[in-house]
Amino acid sequence: MAQAKQGDTVKVHYTGKLHDGTVFDSSIEREPLEFTLGEGNIIPGFEEAVVGMNSGEKKTVRIDSEKAYGPRRPEMEVEVDRQQFPEDLDPQVGQRLQVNQDAGGTMIVAVTDVSDEKVTLDANHPLAGEDLTFEIKVLEVG
Secondary structure (H helix, E strand, O other), rough: OEOOOOOOOOEEEEEOOOOOOEEEOOOOOOOOEEEEEEOOOOOHHHHHHHHHEOOOOOEEEEEEEHOOOOOOOHHHEEEEHHOOOOOOOOOOOOOOOEEOOOOOOOEEEEEEEEOOOOOEEEOOOOOOOEEEEEEEEEEEEE
């Protein structure tokens, strides 16, 4: 059996859990995740875990936040005047919004605080700062 190496395309099933055991994502009930090792399309720690695995092999790996979605960055949180929101939008804590960036393009942010005058938006990835555990099963190495 060939071990997965840089440049190989692999198919895997996975279940991702937070430190408390809460499942945040799983491919078990859908199509397996397919990616090419070395292209940087998935978090670095997941890719590192798959390198060297064989088809049919399973493992559980803990990935530190630095090799997952990175640390939480306070500079990714901003307070915005509520007047800058459209009149028909009533921002609520927990809501996710798509906002335009100065340099063009858009990004997804989470509303983390709302007052009469201000709305706090957080552009950190929802899993930033989290150490993650993945159960991985390699289905195919090609």
